[in-house]
Every structure is written in structure tokens, then in C-alpha cells.
Amino acid sequence: MDKKYEVLFQPMNINGMRLRNRITMSPMGTFTPMQDGTDSEEGMRYYEERAKGGIGLINTGAMFLNEVVAQGGPTIAFDNGRSIPKGTVLVERVHRWGAKICAQISCGTGRNGMPNIGEKVPISASEIPSFYNPDMICRALTIEEIQDIMRDWKTAAANAVAMGFDAIQVHAHAGYLIDQFLSPDWNHRTDAYGGSLENRCRFAVETVQAIRSVVGPRFPIIFRISLDHRYNGGRTMADSMPILEILEQAGVDAFDIDCGAYESLDYIFPTRYNGEACMAYVCAEARKHVKVPLINGGSHSVDSAAELLASGNADFVQFGRQSIADPQFVNKLKNGHPEDIRPCILCNEECIGRILGRLTQLSCTVNPSTGLETYMEVKPLPQAKNVVVIGAGPGGLEAARTAAIRGCNVTVYDRADHFGGTFAVIASHASFKARIRKLLAWYEVQLRKLGVKVVLGREITPEDPVLAAADEIFVAAGSKPFLPNIPGLDQPNVVDVVQAHRDGVAGDGVVICGGGLSGCDTALELYEQGKRDITIVEMREDVAMDAMSVNKISIDRLLREYGIRLCTSARVTGIRPEGVEILRGEHTEILPAQTIIAAFGQLSNKTEAEAFQLAYPTKTTLIGDCVQIGMSGPAIRGGFYAAMALQ
Numbered sequence: 001m002d003k004k005y006e007v008l009f010q011p012m013n014i015n016g017m018r019l020r021n022r023i024t025m026s027p028m029g030t031f032t033p034m035q036d037g038t039d040s041e042e043g044m045r046y047y048e049e050r051a052k053g054g055i056g057l058i059n060t061g062a063m064f065l066n067e068v069v070a071q072g073g074p075t076i077a078f079d080n081g082r083s084i085p086k087g088t089v090l091v092e093r094v095h096r097w098g099a100k101i102c103a104q105i106s107c108g109t110g111r112n113g114m115p116n117i118g119e120k121v122p123i124s125a126s127e128i129p130s131f132y133n134p135d136m137i138c139r140a141l142t143i144e145e146i147q148d149i150m151r152d153w154k155t156a157a158a159n160a161v162a163m164g165f166d167a168i169q170v171h172a173h174a175g176y177l178i179d180q181f182l183s184p185d186w187n188h189r190t191d192a193y194g195g196s197l198e199n200r201c202r203f204a205v206e207t208v209q210a211i212r213s214v215v216g217p218r219f220p221i222i223f224r225i226s227l228d229h230r231y232n233g234g235r236t237m238a239d240s241m242p243i244l245e246i247l248e249q250a251g252v253d254a255f256d257i258d259c260g261a262y263e264s265l266d267y268i269f270p271t272r273y274n275g276e277a278c279m280a281y282v283c284a285e286a287r288k289h290v291k292v293p294l295i296n297g298g299s300h301s302v303d304s305a306a307e308l309l310a311s312g313n314a315d316f317v318q319f320g321r322q323s324i325a326d327p328q329f330v331n332k333l334k335n336g337h338p339e340d341i342r343p344c345i346l347c348n349e350e351c352i353g354r355i356l357g358r359l360t361q362l363s364c365t366v367n368p369s370t371g372l373e374t375y376m377e378v379k380p381l382p383q384a385k386n387v388v389v390i391g392a393g394p395g396g397l398e399a400a401r402t403a404a405i406r407g408c409n410v411t412v413y414d415r416a417d418h419f420g421g422t423f424a425v426i427a428s429h430a431s432f433k434a435r436i437r438k439l440l441a442w443y444e445v446q447l448r449k450l451g452v453k454v455v456l457g458r459e460i461t462p463e464d465p466v467l468a469a470a471d472e473i474f475v476a477a478g479s480k481p482f483l484p485n486i487p488g489l490d491q492p493n494v495v496d497v498v499q500a501h502r503d504g505v506a507g508d509g510v511v512i513c514g515g516g517l518s519g520c521d522t523a524l525e526l527y528e529q530g531k532r533d534i535t536i537v538e539m540r541e542d543v544a545m546d547a548m549s550v551n552k553i554s555i556d557r558l559l560r561e562y563g564i565r566l567c568t569s570a571r572v573t574g575i576r577p578e579g580v581e582i583l584r585g586e587h588t589e590i591l592p593a594q595t596i597i598a599a600f601g602q603l604s605n606k607t608e609a610e611a612f613q614l615a616y617p618t619k620t621t622l623i624g625d626c627v628q629i630g631m632s633g634p635a636i637r638g639g640f641y642a643a644m645a646l647q
Contacts, residue, residue: 001336005302007309009334012316014293015253016218017100017166019056019316022309023330026297026320027104027169027224027256028351029061029075031361032371037077038086042361044093045373050323051099054330057316058094062106062171065152069108069123069177078105078156087163095164102167102222103160107149107207110177111138111186112262125180125203126188131262146193146203153210160215167220167253168211170204174226174268175261178204182225182243185233197242204243205250212251222295223247224256227282231263237282241289254293256318257282266553270299272346272432273524273554277304283313299346302333324351324364327373339445342366345435350633353548365633366439368398368640380407381646388413388467390460390612391476393421394632395624397443398639399474404450406646411466412452415459419444421478423632426501426518430525436632462615472619474642476635477609479602479625488575489598497522497599507594509533511580513572514599515543520555522597527562535565535591537572537582567591602629621645 001009009021032043051058064070066079076090077083094101112131113122122130123145124138141149160168172178180186181203187194193202204223211221225247227240244255258279260267270278279298286294296308297318305317322329325344332340343366347353350365361371369376387403389396392414404410418424420440427436447454460466467473481496483489495505497518508531512519515538523534536543536559543566544555559566567582574581579592602625609626621642624635 001334002338004306004310005333005338007306008302008317012293014167014222015220017057017220019100020098021054021056021330022316023055023305024057024295024316024318025050025055025059025323026318027059027061027102027171028320028324028362029355030371031074031355031359033074033076035074037075037080037083039076039083039090041374042371044086044090046371047090047101048093048097049327049373051094051097051101053323053327054334055099055319055323057167058099058101059169059318060102060104062104065105065107065149065156069106069149076103078103078159079152080155081159081162084159084162087159087165091164100166102169102220103163103165104169104171104224105153105156105160106171106176107153108177110175110180112175124177125186125193128180128186128188131175140189143191143193146206150206150210153207154214157211157214161219167222168215169222169224169256170207170211171224172204173224173256173258175229175263178207179226179261183229183235185235198246201243201246204247208247208250208252220253221251222254222256223252226259226261227257227286228259229261229264230259230267231261234261234263237285241285244286244290248290248292252292254295254315255286255290256295256297257286258296258298264553266550266557267298269348269352269550270346271348271551271554272435273551273558274299275432276301277308280304280308280314283308284311287313302329302338302341321346321351321364324362324370325367327370339442342442343435343438345439345632347632348548348550349631352550356549365631366636368637376644378402378405378644380405384408385471385646386469387411387472387474387643387646388460388470389474389476390414391421391478391624391626392416392419392454392456393423393476393478393624393635394439394443395635395639396421396474396476397440397447398636399476399623399643400452400639401443401446401450402640402643403472403474403646404447404452406643408472408643408646410450410452412447412454413458413460413466414454414456417457419454419456421476422498425498426521428501429529430521431528432524433521462611467612467616470619472621472646473612473616474621474623474639475609475612475626476623476639477605477626479604479629481598482601482603483598484600486572486574491575491577491596493594494575494596494598497597500597501525504529505531505595505597509592509594510597511535511537511591511593511595512597512599513537513580514601515540515566515568516599516601517544517547517555518601519597519599520544520547520559522599523564524555524558524562527564532563534562535567535593537567537570537580537591539569539571541569543568604629
């Protein structure tokens with residue numbers, strides 16, 4: 001193990017809990033618990049795999065006190081004893097691998113309650129607008145209801161202890177109910193729970209006291225709190241420091257600290273555009289105000305985690321999506337093989353994207369077996385097969401990797417002279433796509449270690465003899481830029497979006513025709529390269545409408561900060577020597593440009609791919625964009641499933 005990582009593996013205590021290292025798994029909702037309040041086999045196996053992978057402390061996703069306050073997805077029930085048997089099994093399966101497990105418990109989302117789940121009128125500290133529906137006014141909790149919640153905390157704590165959990169984390173994060181009491185922007189009460197700082201902290205203090213009265217002095221209570229809400233009117237770092245001091249005095253044993261609120265949602269679910277270790281900045285100031293251990297998360301890499309711990313400003317570092325992408329990453333690091341860590345690419349597509357978009361359990365773009373580990377174990381075939389993969393993009397690479405693990409002899413061919421296909425080209429420069437470059441480097445290492453032969457710069461046709469000799473053929477032929485029939489699009493100052501990424505862009509005056517995710521990412525990349533005169537033309541009413549909702553928040557913010565001009569509800573009608581002709585409403589105008597980038601979308605190489613299938617119908621599987629244009633996740637999943645289906 002590299003000496004710089006040794007700090008990550010020093011044991012440390014939180015109250016009476018001894019942890020084997022300084023690496024914890026962030027609390028993240030999984031949507032795996034069942035309606036009866038017990039976790040499913042999928043959920044238990046998910047946590048077990050991360051414990052097996054070497055993580056010191058496993059945090060569950062938020063578990064609600066009861067169904068009344070929940071207003072979220074199904075969770076393990078802590079309001080009665082019916083979940084104790086399976087909860088005990090979950091704990092034992094984590095302990096079996098030497099890890100500890102902490103139950104994150106919430107008394108409700110409050111104004112952040114999802115409108116399609118639970119009560120239609122959210123509860124809160126005060127009569128304030130609901131986050132999802134500002135026209136709906138939340139109902140303020142009564143004193144009697146607050147007292148009921150404190151009794152519920154005692155019940156939940158008792159059940160957590162009965163299940164064998166090693167610690168309890170109080171979910172006061174992200175502007176949830178407890179946070180709504182703490183912040184004057186949301187707490188407008190005039191009774192004992194509002195007004196002064198002491199009164200606003202009372203709900204949180206009584207929560208800690210209620211738990212402590214049940215668990216005793218040597219049981220860890222961790223408090224998760226956002227120290228910087230990052231929106232105008234929200235709590236600032238300076239506002240949060242006295243709160244930490246009050247809560248430490250109340251008996252909190254460690255703080256899980258970061259930043260964000262639902263008003264700054266891209267920090268609750270950090271995006272690739274926020275950068276690595278994007279919430280580490282809160283630690284230095286917090287360290288000055290409390291003596292108990294500090295835990296920090298927020299898109300950490302193993303390098304940023306080691307640097308933060310070495311600074312002394314935090315004691316533990318959390319990994320959320322990295323633990324989703326690779327449950328074994330801790331063991332790989334400990335055993336001196338960081339090159340084998342499958343990196344999270346911070347895309348948010350198949351983790352929080354699945355939960356927010358489909359109300360279904362989480363998975364992962366780069367690791368399709370996440371959440372389905374029970375059914376997706378990669379096992380060797382009874383007899384090795386000769387597999388040919390056409391296309392070295394993400395889908396083809398995953399198919400090759402999985403087939404090789406299953407014992408197949410695999411050869412990958414690509415007409416391009418570089419590894420990674422178009423995926424590599426579009427990720428070649430931008431800082432916010434560094435994790436994609438790491439993923440491709442990981443694939444290159446894994447294929448080499450597995451003995452996969454990669455042949456670049458060779459185009460395979462259906463007549464190629466290598467196909468006749470293959471037992472299975474995986475075609476990941478990808479896509480190509482769509483170029484509509486627009487007059488002047490063939491002028492020399494026009495480049496397609498892939499060319500722009502590959503060859504760069506001349507001049508400073510750039511007009512990007514197409515405001516989807518690809519066009520917006522290109523604009524942000526050009527700004528990083530020093531371009532300042534950038535315009536995006538989009539025929540729809542908004543840009544980045546194909547981006548995952550949380551990612552769009554970051555994109556929109558950066559477009560504003562960078563001063564990139566947006567010309568929406570406008571159609572490109574022609575390319576002239578002086579610039580781009582657009583039609584907006586009934587008016588035509590010319591946007592001056594030195595370089596014009598065609599980002600009208602992609603066309604599937606479906607016809608090309610189907611030619612292979614026609615030639616070899618019984619042994620050919622199509623993967624990725626040549627089937628349907630999409631993000632990298634479906635392509636990787638398609639490659640994984642293709643190799644898993646081999647018999």
C-alpha cells in the first residue's frame with residue numbers, strides 16, 4: 001500500500017465504537033426495504049457486500065420513525081418490533097465481515113416531503129411553503145406532536161439497540177424536519193421551539209437527549225448536519241458553528257458534516273460539475289469549534305480523502321457513490337491495487353436518478369450488479385467460448401470484461417485508433433469528465449489483466465473471417481453525429497460536436513447548434529479552455545432537458561456563472577459566412593460566429609450493426625447506441641447482460 005493511504009487505515013473510536021479504519025459508507029437511500037418494514041434480501045446483501053469490501057462503518061439510508069412522518073420511500077420500521085428479526089440478520093451479516101453498522105434515523109422530511117408519497121400536506125416547524133409545491137403551505141407541528149416524536153425517538157432507539165446496531169445517526173441534514181427547526185429561514189415559531197438560537201436548537205437537543213436516555217452513555221450518537229445551505233437566506237457556516245457547540249454539549253459523539261439543502265440540490269446529490277471533495281471546505285472551521293470526531297463526504301477520491309485526514313480537519317471520510325460503484329474498493333486500496341478500483345463517474349443516472357425518476361431501488365451506471373448482487377454474481381462458464389467484440393466503447397468494453405471473467409477468450413476490435421470509442425473523445429479534456437477518463441483507464445487495466453486482446457485501427461465487416469471462427473459476437477457499433485439538411489452546414493468553419501472535442505475549436509466566437517446535454521457540456525468545456533464568446537442555440541424552451549434533473553441544476557448554474565448566452569425556442573435555418581441564421585418566432589436573425597458546432601444529436605449505427613446480425617443471427621448480440629441512443633449506463637448494462645447471458 002502506498003504510504004500516503006496509510007492514514008485511511010488507522011483505527012479510531014467514536015465513543016465506545018472501535019472502527020477498523022477511517023472509511024465510512026455514506027448514508028444513502030436504497031429503496032430496497034419492503035412495505036412490511038423489513039429489508040429485502042437485495043438490501044441486506046447490498047450492505048453486506050460493502051462490509052465485505054473493507055469499509056469500517058456502514059451507514060444505512062434514512063430510516064423513518066414511522067409512516068406518518070416519513071413522506072419518503074419504504075424503510076426499515078423502527079416504530080415496532082416486527083423488523084427486529086430481519087434487522088438483527090442485517091447487522092450480523094455486516095459484523096461477520098468486521099465492519100460496524102449505524103442506523104440513520106429520521107423524524108421526517110418535513111417541507112421536503114415527496115408530493116406523491118405519504119401525507120399530502122407536509123408537516124414542518126412552521127407554516128411555510130412545501131419545497132415541491134410552493135403553493136401548498138406546510139402544517140406546523142404542535143407541542144403535543146413534538147412530544148410524541150420524542151417518545152418515538154425512544155422507541156426507535158430501543159429497537160435499534162435490540163437489532164444490534166452499533167450507533168445511531170440523527171438525520172438533521174438537507175433541510176429535513178430537524179434542520180427546519182434549526183434554521184430561521186424555515187422556523188418562524190414564537191414558542192419554546194422558535195426565535196432564539198437556544199429555542200431553535202431545542203428540538204434537536206431533545207432528540208439527542210431522548211436517544212441517550214435509552215442507549216446509555218457508551219453508545220455512539222452521530223449527528224448529520226449541513227453547515228452551509230448554499231442559498232440566499234439559508235444557514236451559513238458562521239450560523240452553524242454555535243449549533244455544533246450546543247449539540248456537542250447535549251451529548252453528540254460525532255458530527256457528519258457537509259453542505260447543501262434542497263434549494264441547492266446538486267450539493268445534496270453532488271454532480272461531476274461540482275468537482276471532487278466539493279464539501280471538504282466545511283471541515284477546517286468546524287474543527288475549531290468541537291472536539292468530537294468529524295466525518296466528511298462529498299465526491300471524495302481516495303486521494304482527496306487521504307489529504308483531508310492528513311490535514312487533521314476531519315477524522316473520517318465518507319464514500320457514497322464510490323462504494324456503490326465498487327464495493328471492494330477499500331480492500332483493493334489496502335492490498336496495494338488502486339488501479340483495480342472501479343471509479344464512480346459522478347453521473348447520478350442509475351443511483352439517485354433511478355430513485356427520483358422511477359421510485360425504484362438504486363443501481364449503478366458502471367456496476368450493473370449493484371443492488372442485485374444476489375442474482376448477478378459473475379460465474380465461469382462450463383466451457384470457454386471464443387468471443388469477438390466489435391466496438392471499444394463502454395458497452396463493448398463491459399461485455400469483454402465480463403465475458404473474460406467468465407472464462408472466455410475475448411478479442412475486441414475497433415476501427416478507431418484509440419481505446420474507448422466516442423466515449424473517450426467527448427471526455428478527453430473537460431475537468432468535469434476526469435472520472436470518465438479514469439473509468440476507461442480502469443477498463444484498459446482490467447482487460448489487460450484478464451488477457452483480453454484489443455485490436456485498434458481495424459474495421460470488421462460481416463464478411464471478416466474472424467466472425468466465422470467466433471462462438472459469440474457482440475456488436476457495440478455506437479452512433480454518429482446527426483447532421484440535418486440545413487443549408488451551409490458543410491462550410492469549413494462548421495464542425496460536429498465529436499470533432500470539436502477531438503480537434504479543438506479555432507477562434508473565440510463560437511455558436512453551438514443544439515442545447516442538449518452534449519451541447520451544454522461542450523460549452524462548459526470551451527469555457528474551461530478560455531473561450532468567452534459562446535452561444536447555445538436550442539429549438540426547445542430550455543437547454544439540457546435530457547440531463548438528469550440534479551445534474552441540470554449544476555449545468556444551469558455554471559452556464560449563468562460563465563456568461564454563456566442561451567438562445568432558446570430558436571431554430572437553425574442556415575449557415576452563412578458571417579454566422580448562424582436562426583428563426584425565433586417570426587423573426588430571423590444572424591448570430592455572428594467564427595466557429596459553428598453542430599450538436600444536433602446522434603444517429604444510431606443500427607443498419608451497420610444489424611448487418612452482422614443478419615450474417616450470424618444465432619450468435620450475434622447488439623449492445624448500446626447501435627440498439628438505442630442513450631447514456632453510458634444502458635450501454636454498460638447491455639454489455640454486462642450480454643456476457644452474463646452466455647451459456
